[in-house]
Amino acid sequence: MSSGTNTATKPTALAMVICEMVLRDESTHNVSLIGLFDAITAARLPARHDRMHVFVSLTGIHGKHGCILQCKAPDERVVFEAKGEVNVQDPLAVADLNIQLRGIVFEVAGNYVFEFYCDGGLLTMRRFSVVVGE
Amino acid sequence: MQGTMVTIPKDISRPIGGDVTPIANAYFETTFNFVTAGGVLSDEELGQAALDSGTFDFWKSPGEDVYSLEDGEPV
Numbered sequence: 001m002s003s004g005t006n007t008a009t010k011p012t013a014l015a016m017v018i019c020e021m022v023l024r025d026e027s028t029h030n031v032s033l034i035g036l037f038d039a040i041t042a043a044r045l046p047a048r049h050d051r052m053h054v055f056v057s058l059t060g061i062h063g064k065h066g067c068i069l070q071c072k073a074p075d076e077r078v079v080f081e082a083k084g085e086v087n088v089q090d091p092l093a094v095a096d097l098n099i100q101l102r103g104i105v106f107e108v109a110g111n112y113v114f115e116f117y118c119d120g121g122l123l124t125m126r127r128f129s130v131v132v133g134e
Numbered sequence: 135m136q137g138t139m140v141t142i143p144k145d146i147s148r149p150i151g152g153d154v155t156p157i158a159n160a161y162f163e164t165t166f167n168f169v170t171a172g173g174v175l176s177d178e179e180l181g182q183a184a185l186d187s188g189t190f191d192f193w194k195s196p197g198e199d200v201y202s203l204e205d206g207e208p209v
Binding site: 031048084090094095099100104 | 166188
């Protein structure tokens with residue numbers, strides 16, 4: 001899905017964070033990530049999580065690149081998938097992707113994973129767990 | 135570190151959403167809402183979900199039973 005305008009650099013993931021809130025200052029455009037977590041506790045299943053953000057920072061982007069974010073359940077089933085196109089002209093720039101998920105439902109407990117693909121290749125991943133308990 | 139959540143009926147989840155939209159140079163954001171318009175919880179359902187989630191389990195603590203009818207007169 002690359003535009004083919006650049007072969008000297010390749011997309012690289014600098015960070016992938018799961019958090020409760022992302023704030024972006026209007027004047028400075030600085031981004032603050034609030035409430036980072038890697039586990040969710042539910043009294044019972046299935047359970048809905050009201051709001052979570054997956055924040056991905058990329059660099060080495062030159063031109064258009066197709067990106068996919070997948071959330072996989074413990075049994076590898078895809079729970080959620082988001083597709084989009086990132087278009088950045090400066091390969092030295094950092095591209096931040098803020099993907100908000102409202103009301104996502106988890107049906108089973110266990111280890112889930114967010115996988116981020118760029119141009120069909122796995123770029124980075126982040127695990128988190130869903131736990132049943134008080 | 136852990137987030138918090140409430141339990142809900144299984145059949146109200148449907149993903150809706152759009153493409154990732156650039157709102158400024160090299161910053162992209164999008165929202166995916168898994169609650170359909172018809173799937174919004176009523177006040178009663180929300181209250182039941184809060185009860186089921188254990189949010190108010192602290193009321194079951196013996197320490198919450200410190201008052202009785204003898205502690206005062208009904209208003």
